[in-house]
Amino acid sequence: QKEVEQDPGPLSVPEGAIVSLNCTYSNSAFQYFMWYRQYSRKGPELLMYTYSSGNKEDGRFTAQVDKSSKYISLFIRDSQPSDSATYLCAMSDSGGSNYKLTFGKGTLLTVNP
Amino acid sequence: DTEVTQTPKHLVMGMTNKKSLKCEQHMGHRAMYWYKQKAKKPPELMFVYSYEKLSINESVPSRFSPECPNSSLLNLHLHALQPEDSALYLCASSQSGVQTQYFGPGTRLLVL
Numbered sequence: 525q526k527e528v529e530q531d532p533g534p535l536s537v538p539e540g541a542i543v544s545l546n547c548t549y550s551n552s553a554f555q556y557f558m559w560y561r562q563y564s565r566k567g568p569e570l571l572m573y574t575y576s577s578g579n580k581e582d583g584r585f586t587a588q589v590d591k592s593s594k595y596i597s598l599f600i601r602d603s604q605p606s607d608s609a610t611y612l613c614a615m616s617d618s619g620g621s622n623y624k625l626t627f628g629k630g631t632l633l634t635v636n637p
Numbered sequence: 638d639t640e641v642t643q644t645p646k647h648l649v650m651g652m653t654n655k656k657s658l659k660c661e662q663h664m665g666h667r668a669m670y671w672y673k674q675k676a677k678k679p680p681e682l683m684f685v686y687s688y689e690k691l692s693i694n695e696s697v698p699s700r701f702s703p704e705c706p707n708s709s710l711l712n713l714h715l716h717a718l719q720p721e722d723s724a725l726y727l728c729a730s731s732q733s734g735v736q737t738q739y740f741g742p743g744t745r746l747l748v749l
Contacts, residue, residue: 560740567727568740570737570740623731629678
């Protein structure tokens with residue numbers, strides 16, 4: 525079993541739809557959870573960062589972490605064509621000297637006008 | 638400002654060439670990273686520098702040689718690469734001990 529599982533899609537939705545992107549993980553030590561957006565041929569851009577369980581909202585984006593189920597989600601409301609990108613979840617198990625992120629494979633999202 | 642810059646944007650090199658990739662950040666971050674990313678794959682960690690010292694080398698072949706001249710700069714020296722080394726090379730930085738990493742736009746490398 526991979527440490528982080530993410531459905532690679534592709535996911536295609538109409539403009540204005542609510543998008544739900546998800547990752548599951550097996551390492552119960554993970555405490556730090558991130559979502560990155562990566563446009564084609566560009567570097568990943570940090571979208572959301574959550575520590576431990578709970579929800580975090582930033583504009584049209586909401587990140588949820590359920591540590592009991594080892595499941596994280598990113599919701600995009602009122603999706604726009606400019607949201608078309610690959611979304612990567614990433615997680616880590618501690619602060620201090622541990623600098624390693626474990627990434628999901630990424631989900632390719634297309635929002636159609 | 639959460640900007641990490643990388644040069645060059647694109648690089649084509651032969652297997653006998655020597656070239657260098659450069660990365661710069663001015664966010665005061667003390668951890669800097671090199672990643673390699675192949676198409677449709679997530680980034681793979683290559684090296685981590687913490688306070689200008691190499692702290693992680695993910696068993697990367699010696700044809701890749703990192704260097705951290707100061708807290709703002711990170712270089713990746715390339716020598717005798719193979720065609721399978723063609724990829725997007727990403728630099729990232731973070732505050733030491735903090736998990737959020739900020740990525741640069743990458744250098745797209747093609748080895749002929």
